[in-house]
Amino acid sequence: MQGWHKIKKYLVADLSQTQNPNAPFALRPLKNDEDAGLLNGQEPASMPQIKPLLGDNGPLAMTSTLEQNINWLKGHFSYPQNSGLVFRPFVIEQTGAVVQGMIVHLESQVDSQHLNQFVIHPLINAKLTEDQPLSVDTLKTHIVTDCHLTSTSYFGEIVHEILNSSAAIIIDGLDTAILADVKGGEKRGLESPKTENVVRGPQVGFTEDMQTNLSLLRGRLSTSDLIVESGVVGTVSQTAVSIVYLKSITNAELVNEVRRRIAAVRIDYIGDSGMLEQLIEDKPYSIYPGMLSTERPDHTAAQIADGYVAILVNNSPFALIVPTQFPLFLQTAEDRYLRWQYSSFLRIIRAIGFLMSLYLPAVYVAIANFHHEMIPTTLVLAIAGTRESIPLPVAAEAFLLESMFELIREAGVRIPSVIGPTIGIVGALILGQAAVQANIVSPIMVIVTAATALASYTIPNYNMQFTTRILRFVYLAFASFMGLIGIVLLSIILWTSWMSVNRFGVPSLAPLTPHPKNENTLLRGPLQKPLARPFSVRPQRSKKKPDGQDGAPEQGGEN
Amino acid sequence: MYQHHIGVREAASIGIIFIITKIFLPFQRSLAEAGGTAGWMIAIIAAIFCPLTWWAIRGVLRNAKQGSTLIEATEEIWGPWVGTFLNLAYFCFFFAITFLVLREFSELLSSDILPRTPMNMILIFLIVPIAFVAYCGIESLGRICWLTIGLIIGSVLIVLIGGLLTHAEPNALSPFWGTGKSRIMMSGIAKSSLFSEMLVFGFLLPRMRKSREWGRAVWWCIAISSITLFSTTIVYLYVFPYPTAIRLNVPMFEVSRLIIFGRWIQRLESLFLIAWLISAALKLAIGLYCTAATMSQILRLPKVQTLIFPLTLLVYGFALLPNNEMTAVSWDGGFLRTYGSIFSIALPMLTWFAGIMRHRMRRRTA
Numbered sequence: 022m023q024g025w026h027k028i029k030k031y032l033v034a035d036l037s038q039t040q041n042p043n044a045p046f047a048l049r050p051l052k053n054d055e056d057a058g059l060l061n062g063q064e065p066a067s068m069p070q071i072k073p074l075l076g077d078n079g080p081l082a083m084t085s086t087l088e089q090n091i092n093w094l095k096g097h098f099s100y101p102q103n104s105g106l107v108f109r110p111f112v113i114e115q116t117g118a119v120v121q122g123m124i125v126h127l128e129s130q131v132d133s134q135h136l137n138q139f140v141i142h143p144l145i146n147a148k149l150t151e152d153q154p155l156s157v158d159t160l161k162t163h164i165v166t167d168c169h170l171t172s173t174s175y176f177g178e179i180v181h182e183i184l185n186s187s188a189a190i191i192i193d194g195l196d197t198a199i200l201a202d203v204k205g206g207e208k209r210g211l212e213s214p215k216t217e218n219v220v221r222g223p224q225v226g227f228t229e230d231m232q233t234n235l236s237l238l239r240g241r242l243s244t245s246d247l248i249v250e251s252g253v254v255g256t257v258s259q260t261a262v263s264i265v266y267l268k269s270i271t272n273a274e275l276v277n278e279v280r281r282r283i284a285a286v287r288i289d290y291i292g293d294s295g296m297l298e299q300l301i302e303d304k305p306y307s308i309y310p311g312m313l314s315t316e317r318p319d320h321t322a323a324q325i326a327d328g329y330v331a332i333l334v335n336n337s338p339f340a341l342i343v344p345t346q347f348p349l350f351l352q353t354a355e356d357r358y359l360r361w362q363y364s365s366f367l368r369i370i371r372a373i374g375f376l377m378s379l380y381l382p383a384v385y386v387a388i389a390n391f392h393h394e395m396i397p398t399t400l401v402l403a404i405a406g407t408r409e410s411i412p413l414p415v416a417a418e419a420f421l422l423e424s425m426f427e428l429i430r431e432a433g434v435r436i437p438s439v440i441g442p443t444i445g446i447v448g449a450l451i452l453g454q455a456a457v458q459a460n461i462v463s464p465i466m467v468i469v470t471a472a473t474a475l476a477s478y479t480i481p482n483y484n485m486q487f488t489t490r491i492l493r494f495v496y497l498a499f500a501s502f503m504g505l506i507g508i509v510l511l512s513i514i515l516w517t518s519w520m521s522v523n524r525f526g527v528p529s530l531a532p533l534t535p536h537p538k539n540e541n542t543l544l545r546g547p548l549q550k551p552l553a554r555p556f557s558v559r560p561q562r563s564k565k566k567p568d569g570q571d572g573a574p575e576q577g578g579e580n
Numbered sequence: 581m582y583q584h585h586i587g588v589r590e591a592a593s594i595g596i597i598f599i600i601t602k603i604f605l606p607f608q609r610s611l612a613e614a615g616g617t618a619g620w621m622i623a624i625i626a627a628i629f630c631p632l633t634w635w636a637i638r639g640v641l642r643n644a645k646q647g648s649t650l651i652e653a654t655e656e657i658w659g660p661w662v663g664t665f666l667n668l669a670y671f672c673f674f675f676a677i678t679f680l681v682l683r684e685f686s687e688l689l690s691s692d693i694l695p696r697t698p699m700n701m702i703l704i705f706l707i708v709p710i711a712f713v714a715y716c717g718i719e720s721l722g723r724i725c726w727l728t729i730g731l732i733i734g735s736v737l738i739v740l741i742g743g744l745l746t747h748a749e750p751n752a753l754s755p756f757w758g759t760g761k762s763r764i765m766m767s768g769i770a771k772s773s774l775f776s777e778m779l780v781f782g783f784l785l786p787r788m789r790k791s792r793e794w795g796r797a798v799w800w801c802i803a804i805s806s807i808t809l810f811s812t813t814i815v816y817l818y819v820f821p822y823p824t825a826i827r828l829n830v831p832m833f834e835v836s837r838l839i840i841f842g843r844w845i846q847r848l849e850s851l852f853l854i855a856w857l858i859s860a861a862l863k864l865a866i867g868l869y870c871t872a873a874t875m876s877q878i879l880r881l882p883k884v885q886t887l888i889f890p891l892t893l894l895v896y897g898f899a900l901l902p903n904n905e906m907t908a909v910s911w912d913g914g915f916l917r918t919y920g921s922i923f924s925i926a927l928p929m930l931t932w933f934a935g936i937m938r939h940r941m942r943r944r945t946a
Contacts, residue, residue, distance in 0.1 A: 513713060516727070
């Protein structure tokens with residue numbers, strides 16, 4: 022009966038008049054300046070935060086006894102069974118007495134040199150007088166002065182900070198702990214992006230460290246309008262997630278929707294932004310990617326400046342850009358740095374590459390099987406000549422070669438990088454040549470497959486490449502049965518299903534359809550012309566240039 | 581809940597595709613049969629009358645609650661009994677368009693493109709995407725219509741130019757008045773139903789954000805549709821002489837077959853088939869959506885989608901009713917294209933006047 026529930030909505034009329042709480046979110050146009058920053062009836066959401074550890078009387082708080090506090094921490098971290106925790110006792114001299122204390126941190130998570138030099142050393146060498154009471158303020162302002170310090174009385178926060186590479190300073194007689202930021206651990210240095218290489222433009226990519234990534238963005242958007250909202254997702258991984266946007270430009274409803282979706286994530290572990298992407302996307306069952314992932318800080322900063330929201334996940338070198346419409350998947354960061362004629366040319370090439378990657382093998386099979394009249398006579402004779410000795414039908418040839426190519430591509434990725442490209446080239450050349458000589462496939466089919474493969478590599482986005490790779494087989498199947506008719510009818514279904522979906526409130530194919538004015542899609546105009554931010558994302562300020570320069574009309578779209 | 585809207589381009593595209601898809605059917609042949617070498621004049625006369633539909637729809641919508649569709653407005657003006665009866669007439673009209681055009685296109689595909697594929701299979705292959713697109717709703721329909729309208733109009737343009745360049749008879753339009761002035765005039769008035777698909781604006785206009793944009797969408801639709809219907813007819817008559825013109829089954833398809841641009845570009849019918857098929861599938865999807873929307877509003881159902889599946893089955897069943905292609909074509913010509921104006925012009929006009937009377941009577945009593 023479970024299947025019945027799935028198909029019931031298609032067959033039985035839903036007469037309920039109540040509003041659907043899961044109704045798709047749609048961004049509304051801002052009617053006037055007063056609308057900016059308003060949520061139009063949306064529930065305000067906030068980024069998810071760490072839940073406090075609760076005791077009998079609310080959040081679990083420290084006592085003023087060092088031993089009790091340390092015992093609680095030992096129990097909570099299962100010490101000594103859990104060997105990662107380090108307890109470093111120390112004493113602070115006060116005239117006529119000594120005060121005992123303990124520094125607690127995780128092994129290899131902190132910078133030992135930093136900890137010794139700026140935290141432990143000042144604490145051991147401190148000599149307090151009688152009229153100088155030992156308090157959190159004294160410690161912060163007179164003793165440990167060369168380190169970023171915070172303080173808390175709650176065990177939940179202490180545990181979280183220790184897990185996030187801070188050292189907790191706990192002192193006998195104080196019911197407040199001081200948390201020293203002494204982050205350590207190994208970090209990867211800045212490198213070129215692995216998947217988004219450009220000829221012209223910055224050659225730096227994001228790393229796994231969120232703070233480094235944020236600094237790369239802040240360096241490009243030096244404005245107090247840049248907002249970074251942070252939260253934590255994953256009950257076990259406690260992964261830090263940040264959303265980055267410009268307060269005066271980005272639509273407030275969009276930001277709220279991003280917060281709401283991240284807050285609604287219920288999962289124990291987030292390993293990368295790819296996981297978060299799947300958890301917050303609009304249509305998990307859609308084959309089309311729902312948001313753009315990029316490892317380029319310049320691309321991310323440019324999108325933020327256009328009114329988009331970037332999502333950064335700790336331990337992930339990929340930022341997510343929301344909302345993402347189809348044309349963005351065919352654009353690169355380099356498009357902005359090249360003169361408009363060149364970038365428009367590249368965009369046209371990529372669009373043709375996208376269509377070839379989807380349709381070329383299917384169209385060849387359809388024409389060769391069903392519509393011979395489309396092929397000029399000389400070419401049809403050439404095709405017939407090469408196919409004369411081939412025992413397989415055209416469709417089987419196409420499936421065989423496409424499958425072989427997918428095998429080579431996957432093998433090329435998994436094989437160690439030193440021999441990977443060699444295997445790819447050797448595999449493709451030798452297998453292709455051998456297959457033709459063995460009369461398994463025709464040379465024209467090899468050309469078609471190779472051209473399709475090349476075309477698929479022109480698509481800049483990795484997820485979109487997957488979409489075309491998978492759909493190519495589906496189109497092939499339909500072309501084998503119904504020729505061009507099969508391709509057209511399947512295209513109608515797939516394109517309609519794609520364009521009927523809104524991604525974070527914006528139609529997937531905007532600005533192709535619906536088509537607001539003043540938006541760059543396939544072609545890019547000169548930068549001297551009036552520029553407007555994409556209307557599809559309903560930015561608060563649509564003009565890109567300040568007043569007095571070439572101004573674009575405000576809110577130039579129509580639906 | 582946030583109400584989705586469609587823009588001028590999307591609304592106009594839906595209207596254009598709904599109207600002009602008939603150019604891929606034996607439409608030009610029927611005009612040649614009625615008007616002889618002056619068949620093109622019938623298209624012009626029909627175009628002159630088509631704004632009546634638009635004015636009538638606008639009048640009905642303005643005399644009802646804001647945001648009402650043609651169906652809701654008709655019921656509001658006439659009351660539940662007469663209103664429902666008139667709305668059932670609209671339902672029958674959209675339903676008839678859908679199942680007859682489905683059958684005609686399936687027959688054409690079966691006879692000219694896929695002769696070895698059973699007609700039932702073609703029907704099923706067509707009806708699945710049609711139902712899917714209709715299920716996605718008017719907003720998605722608008723988007724895909726706008727995305728494909730350029731391809732459709734562009735293909736038609738290429739075929740027309742290619743046909744004229746390949747083979748055109750300068751004296752093909754003589755005698756100028758064809759079958760005679762009075763007959764041309766009468767046929768033109770009767771064939772004003774060529775634009776009866778404009779009734780779809782009764783559903784589209786309330787979904788537009790600004791009512792002042794209604795006119796832009798409709799006039800664009802009228803202009804492009806009129807030019808397309810007129811130009812395809814006149815080019816067909818230029819390319820094929822009258823005796824041949826009244827015998828060809830799929831005029832535009834035959835024109836595309838003639839095209840020869842040198843050794844490499846010739847016989848473009850398969851490329852043309854793509855535009856032809858997209859246009860047909862979208863027209864049928866619009867028809868199915870309008871059928872379901874009409875019935876859902878008559879039954880006061882909150883959603884259209886739940887009627888799509890049962891109506892798809894009904895459309896499929898009714899499409900099997902005509903014995904053969906010629907029967908389907910004659911039902912289309914004899915019923916839809918002869919009495920279509922009753923649904924597209926007379927009924928909305930009548931409702932408009934009734935709305936005006938109702939307003940006046942209310943003012944007097946107030």
